Amino acid sequence: MHRYAPAYWILFASLMFATMSALVKLTAAGVSLPEIVFFRMMPAAIVLFILGRARGVSMATRQWKLHGARSLFGFCGMLAGFYAVSKLPLATSTTLEYTTPLFMLAYIVLFARVHLTPQMCFAMVGGFAGVVVLLRPTLDTGQGLPFFAALTSGAMGAIVYAVIRRLGDAGEPATRIVFWYSMSSAIAAAAMIPFAATSHYDLSTWIALGALGTVSLIGQLAMTRAFSTGPATFLASLQYITVAFAAVYGVVIWGDTLTMASVIGLSLIILSGIVALRNAATRP
DSSP states (O other), X not given: OOTTXXXXXXXXXXXXXXXXHHHHHHHTTTSOHHHHHHHHHHHHHHHHHHHHHHHTOOOOOSOHHHHHHHHHHHHHHHHHHHHHHHHSOHHHHHHHHTTHHHHHHXXXXXXXXXXXXHHHHHHHHHHHHXXXXXXXXXXXXTOHHHHHHHHHHHHHHHHHHHHHHHHXXXXXXXXXXXXXXXXXXXXXXXXXXXXXXXXXXXXXXXXXXXXXXXXXXXXXXXXXXXXXXXXXXXXXXXXXXHHHHHHHHXXXXXXXXXXXXXXXXXXXXXXXXXXXXXXXXXXX
């Protein structure tokens, strides 16, 4: 495999996840959170099962513990992140969500015997600094619980990436990994729908939800392919690019304006990605 292949996959996944966030923003006004999660996950599970049968790829697995951990931490992290988004300013919740690479950095420093280069430190810390400068998060009194939920989402993201790598090392294909995550999350979301607020649908909502499911599936497959074959710290640092893609959507769709601070933040994010790529190019 080409050494840049995981990077290409994660950059593509970042574009898909930024697109997914834009679609969630478009549908959130009239559709409950459990239904958004359900429509994000169930179509992916159905499509992957059909494709797997057509290609002779069985969804049966012996790695139940790893799949269970990936699904549990992924779903709980997603719920924690959505809760934070509902209670915190969007800039604050998004910034805290992207603490995942910093949690991975802490794990490497404290527990793993991995050589961490100055370039990788800059890529992760510099990328996060760019997110902070771009989004300029704020925190008001009484927001301690959602703040903790957002940090929990970031920490669980780090665990998910580590589990995906172990699944990849165990020979599990990306389609099977995403299938079990999508199916378990869809079932959990469906169980929550009866307790959620009543939703309102129109043609544009159905189109957005259909696009949401499609984009989510593509993004999950690309992200899983990347983390199951490439170094997690390098790929996590590249995920800051998602924020840059989201900023572009904000300008194009919602007419957001970019201040000088925004330009500096975007520049830091892009520079951190370039440093990460150059560091990957020098790896033996």
